[in-house]
Amino acid sequence: MRAWRQLTELIERHGVAALITVHDVKGSAPREKDARMVVRPDGAFHGTIGGGQLEFLVLDIAHEMLKAGRGPARIVDQALGPDLGQCCGGRVKILIETFDKQDLDDISPFVAMESKGGLFDLECRMEAGRVGREMASEADVSPGAEWRETHGEDRTPVLLFGAGHVGRALVLALAPLPFSIRWLDDREGAFPAHVPANTSAVQMRSPEAEIAEARPDSMILVMTHDHPLDMAIAAAALQRGFPYVGLIGSATKRARFEKRFRELGLPQERIDALICPIGVAGVADKDPAVIAASVAAQLLQTRERRQLDRKLSPLDAAGGT
Known part of the structure; x- marks a missing residue:
């Protein structure tokens, strides 16, 4: 999934959009780390993080965040079995972010990387409640980065x-x-x-x-x-x-x-x-x-x-x- 391209297109059409990312997985889960969804203000979406109660929950949260406009990111930490009744039995952290037109310049390099095909990594850190990202250039996470994400398509x-x-x-x-x-x-x-x-x-x-x-x-x-x-x-x-x-x-x-x-x-x-x-x-x-x-x-x-x-x-x- 070319999430950054989808995100850009939705922002240009609707003014705001949300990005949902599987941030961390422990044990069994419906989708792997870095699976993504992009959500419109009306609740329509592209992609999946595995369906079921987990996806319904985070879509509702993203929809409420979009009503408030661009704001701080949120991490939802869920045990799939006891919390949601899903049989996977693992635990996931889901990162939910909102973006609007002021983010398009920051997003554009990632759109360009997606268009080249293949996978690429971004180094990430929390900055004033929002996720700051930059291209990863080394095998190890650089000082100051808190985590690394993989983007693009492995076709x-x-x-x-x-x-x-x-x-x-x-x-x-x-x-x-x-x-x-x-x-x-x-x-x-x-x-x-x-x-x-x-x-x-x-x-x-x-x-x-x-x-x-x-x-x-x-x-x-x-x-x-x-x-x-x-x-x-x-x-x-x-x-x-x-x-x-x-x-x-x-x-x-x-x-x-x-x-x-x-x-x-x-x-x-x-x-x-x-x-x-x-x-x-x-x-x-x-x-x-x-x-x-x-x-x-x-x-x-x-x-x-x-x-x-x-x-x-x-x-x-x-x-x-």
Whole structure:
């Protein structure tokens, strides 16, 4: 969620808006630290801190704060079980802040950082009842800072080759999810007039160049109108060793492609990494929307595994204690 952009847009439209942040979490909670919501004066909002009684409570508090206009920040400290009857059982601190047009200049650098994509950290301190923020430049919190926040969006890049029925359905399925899609097709007029905000539609000139220039953590989906083109893209992607290379098609198509990959000299371990058929196991419906939902789930599973792997220490990864 680009909270600072949302906050700026609401201030410009309504004069004032609130930012709700999960400031601290102990034990089990509906959302993680730094989850956020942005709230309008009429009570409408963007984002979520997990729903349930906790979210209702802090939305009511934010609404009352907005009625009073720009004022001091407030931290709400809640035990989820005894206080709110939520089964999570943990404890959370929620930071609620109000902003108006006098804050827009201070917010603008954070909006600019969000527009670059990726994550960034801010160092924070309480100053006369309000939160002062500045860009974090060092690994450790600098003297004078009281805490650090992470902002921006951690989106996984996806290269989607093919703008047919399944490609179109998949772009829609991925629209609200944490992916950044580069949608590629070599045909003129292949794309719809409008695409989701997280998607860039590009008329492809060189699939080899697209594969060569892709980030190493990209996920590759191949579903073009042409089998030889599918073959060339999939072979190039497998050779580079991306974390996910998915090819639309049946087990028969996979067998034919595997034979050709071996003739091209691809190592067997790279060939074995190919996902074909695509999608989670147990979903057989071939409707484009169903395939898209199944593939979206598979991409999320791959993303979660990679994030977990990155959190493991070398000792953990080696099976140490």
